Amino acid sequence: MSEDPFSLHNLELTPLKKTLRIKISIIFVFLGGLLAVIISLINLIWLRSEEGSQVVSLVYYLEAVVLPILILSLSLVAASVFLVLRYLKPLEVLYQGAQILAKGELDHRISIHTGDEIEFISYSLNSLAQNLSENLNKDAQSREYILAEKNKLDTIISSISDGVIVLDLHHNIVLANRAASRITGYEIPEMLRQPVESLITLKNASGQAIDLKKCFLDYADPAGAPQLKIITSLVGKNQQTTQVKATVTPIIENIQADLSFIMTLHDVTPDQVFQQMQIDFVSMASHEIRTPLTSIINYLSVLAEDSSIQLDSEAQEFIKRALTSARQLTILVDNLLNVSKIERNTFSVSLNPMDWLKNLEHVVESSRAQAVQKNISLELKLPSQSIPPVMADEIRINEVLNNLISNAISYTQEGGHIVISCKIIGEEIVTYVRDTGAGIPIEAIPHLFTKFFRVAGSLDRGSKGTGLGLYISKSIIDLHHGKIWVDSEVGKGSTFYFSLPLLQHAYQTPTIVQLNSPSTAQFD
Amino acid sequence: MPPTAKKILLIEDEAFIADIYAHELTKAGFSVRVARDGTSGLQILESEPFDMLLLDIMLPGMHGLEILRQWRTKSPNSTMPVILLTNLGQDEVIKEAFALGARGYLIKASYTPKQVVSEVTNVLGSNAASAIPPANEEARNG
Structure with missing residues (x-):
């Protein structure tokens, strides 16, 4: 009662x-x-x-x-x-x-x-x-x-991302948040009403335990204790160690509330970027690969570009080839990262309205140098009608465009022609890249948009393709609610088409689209 | 009195990469100081003025975004441009960097040193005088 x-x-x-x-x-x-x-x-x-x-x-x-x-x-x-x-x-x-x-x-x-x-x-x-x-x-x-x-x-x-631990006048824990639980390894109920020194140890740089009592806990009036700020190794449950920046602040007005100190723990472990950013194994691996790759590209390009270094034409050619290979490695790493994301359903695009014609102009211009090198004409045919905005993720859709144009250049002989154009069909805009290249044999077409498939007959030595480009392009187009397909004849050339929805027929607000709901499965 | 070169702080732990960037930036007329880990990098940043910070993210001691965060808390009014120079490309990391006021975000593997120098020059202007008053110069020469 x-x-x-x-x-x-x-x-x-x-x-x-x-x-x-x-x-x-x-x-x-x-x-x-x-x-x-x-x-x-x-x-x-x-x-x-x-x-x-x-x-x-x-x-x-x-x-x-x-x-x-x-x-x-x-x-x-x-x-x-x-x-x-x-x-x-x-x-x-x-x-x-x-x-x-x-x-x-x-x-x-x-x-x-x-x-x-x-x-x-x-x-x-x-x-x-x-x-x-x-x-x-x-x-x-x-x-x-x-x-x-x-x-x-x-x-x-x-919800505070730093650990927060509050002590009463007997140095028992009266409050601990989730981040503190993560850092110390103890569940919140395990921590409450326990003396803080019995649960965690703070170690200095030389590995010695810091005497918490001496530092601040033993002051007769907690309000007279100094604020303590140290970067330390915090040893918690089962010897779990975390690098933290610990700040211990005395609580004023403490007697009535029976509170003495508040400890905040900020995780500063070097690989904490990964935890915070939820960077997974594949992303980490690709970062690790990029590091020595950066050195290779850096030193080679300095050698190639430095006019004060006297190199004969053969040495220059050697360096150029090494650079090309290194750059291919970079593209491969990027592609592997993307494919992994696609397979783990964490690949996403964020769709926004785009001025499609302007975008096409920009992309075609940036590919012109590559085409000119092989003496291939690169033509953009703009439609006469005005085109309403197109819903697309600019970075991703341009990866598709660059992939298609790059393939066209690879598979077209010197003196050939590439035409890029687009037109509205129904509720979509269809863009195509047409080349006068080698064409694709009919038996290869069903496998074109799969992983690692490369058509024999690429005309460049040291082909730039990794076989992943079209697979990734198809995934990107799928996420844009579009379609990608090809028309080709051996000896005549190929035309790659892809469709994108126009703004008036798509959602009005920018959307983020993922292939499926994100899975929590780890990459292994 | 010749104008003092612009001072750049480069925080990068990979020796090869740090060396080549420092080499090319110095050749372009900048004065470069290199820190090879996060903690000492932040210390140097807080103790001396610089015209620009080139910041890697994956560093021992304290990672780049944390350094940037601390810098923003300690010197919220600083207008020194910060360019991230890293091989991390995750969207969240990029977003966080710009949220912390970074001027640029360059993926190292996609840029030659020459291109990096050109980006730095775009932001800082070439060998124009440093914004930092040359108090030390006068003390040394005087």
Whole structure:
């Protein structure tokens, strides 16, 4: 049975045995009777003395004395009843009203308008009820507000990405958030009410444990302790070690709240970028590969571009080839990363409205140098009609365009032609890259957009293709809700087409599209 | 008095890469200081003024984004341009870098040193005088 301090105790009122009304009526009747008897006696004595010793006739006595007195007495009784009705009724209203209020129905108001003390009492009772009910409402509101604020604070603290640990005056943990749990290795319930030194150790750079007590915990007045900021190894549950920047701050106004220090733990482990950014194995591996690759490209290109270094043409050609191979490696690493993302369903595009024609111009221009090197003409045929915005991810869709143009250049002989154009068909815009190259044999076409498939007959020595480009391009086009296909004839050339939705037929707001919902499976 | 060269701080832990960038930037007329780990890099950054920071991300001691974060907290009014020079290419990392006020984000493997120098020159201007008052120069020569 919980004691709710806010409810009114129901007063137990004993039922009245005799009401006031009856009591006063009895008094008046008694007084009336007494008066009748006294006056009768006085009269009798007076009559007796008047007429001498003559015996007064009973009838005469009854007529002359008793009857008027009786009438007088009855009138008195009637008067008393009338008085009770008038003056005591309000008291009854007051009594009933007080009963209702006592039961806890504080909305009840007693209505009395007699203009005397009883009305004043009723007014006081009404005021009392009003004040009490207002205070109760305020208390209920305060309680709700306090609860809401507490929930807000709990949510905020648990969402802070740094670990937060709060200690009481005995250095026991009274609060720890999720990040603290992750860093120390203990679950939050395991940490509460435990002395902090028993759970974690802070080690300095030489591996020695820092004496927490000496540093700050042993100050007589925690408010006098200095703020401690150290980069340290925090050793938690099962010797789990994390590099953290720990800040220990004394809490002022601590005695009342029984709080002494607040520790914040900021994870600074060098590979913490990976944890924070959720970079997975493949991304990490590709980063590791890029590091020595960067050195190779850097030194080779400096050698190639530095005019002060005298190299004969053969040496220059050697360096150029090494550079080309290194660059191919870079593209391969990028492609592997993309394919891995596609396979793990974490590859995504973010679609935004684009000026398609402007984009085509830009991409074609940037490929011109490559085409000119092989003496291939690169032509962009812009349609005469204006084209509404196209929903696309600019970076990704240009990867597709560059892939198609690059393939066209690879597979077309010197002096050949490449044409790029687009036109609106229905609700989509279809873009194509047409070359006069070697063409694709019919048996190869079904495998074109799969992984690692390369058509024999690439005309460049050291073909730049990795066999992944079309697979990635198809994945990108799929994410754009488009289609990609090819028309080709051996000896004549190939045309690669892809379609993209126009803005008026797509979602109006930028969307992020993923192949499937992201899977949490680790790459292995 | 010749104008002092612009001072660049390069925080990069890979020796080969740090050397070639420093070599090419110095050739282009900049004054380059190299830090090979995050913690000392941040210390140097906080103790001396620089005209530009070239920042790798994967560093021992303290990673690049953390250095940038600390720098922004310590010197929120600094207008020194910061260019990330890294091989990490994840969208989240790039977003975080720009959220922290980076001027540029270059993937090392995709840029030759010459291109890096050209990016730096675009941001800083070539051998124009450093924005840092040459107090030390005068003390040394005086």
